[in-house]
Amino acid sequence: MKKRIFLLAAFIVASVSAFAQGNGQAGITEATNMITGYFDPGTKLVYAIGAVCGLIGGVKVYNKFSSGDPDTSKTAASWFGACIFLIVAATILRSFFL
Secondary structure, eight states: OHHHHHHHHHHHHHHHHHHHOSOSHHHHHHHHHHHHHHHHHHHHHHHHHHHHHHHHHHHHHHHHHHHTOTTHHHHHHHHHHHHHHHHHHHHHHHHHHO
């Protein structure tokens, strides 16, 4: 009985390893295609987040400017810098990986 179970297990391992052989090129190509397929929607999402941050920043800067806050230029620079960073980061990542 033990020999029979051992032979069955050996047969299963041999048949699975026969199907698993190959250089893996097809799997790597499929993974690359899947990852590159996410870049276009991802960059559009980052652009949309940058636009929303720009609108929120514009409203906050306008409120500070209207109230006469002396810290307006610092707030404007930080929000503008954040929006520029998002746009540049998305563009660089897209051009670097694609």
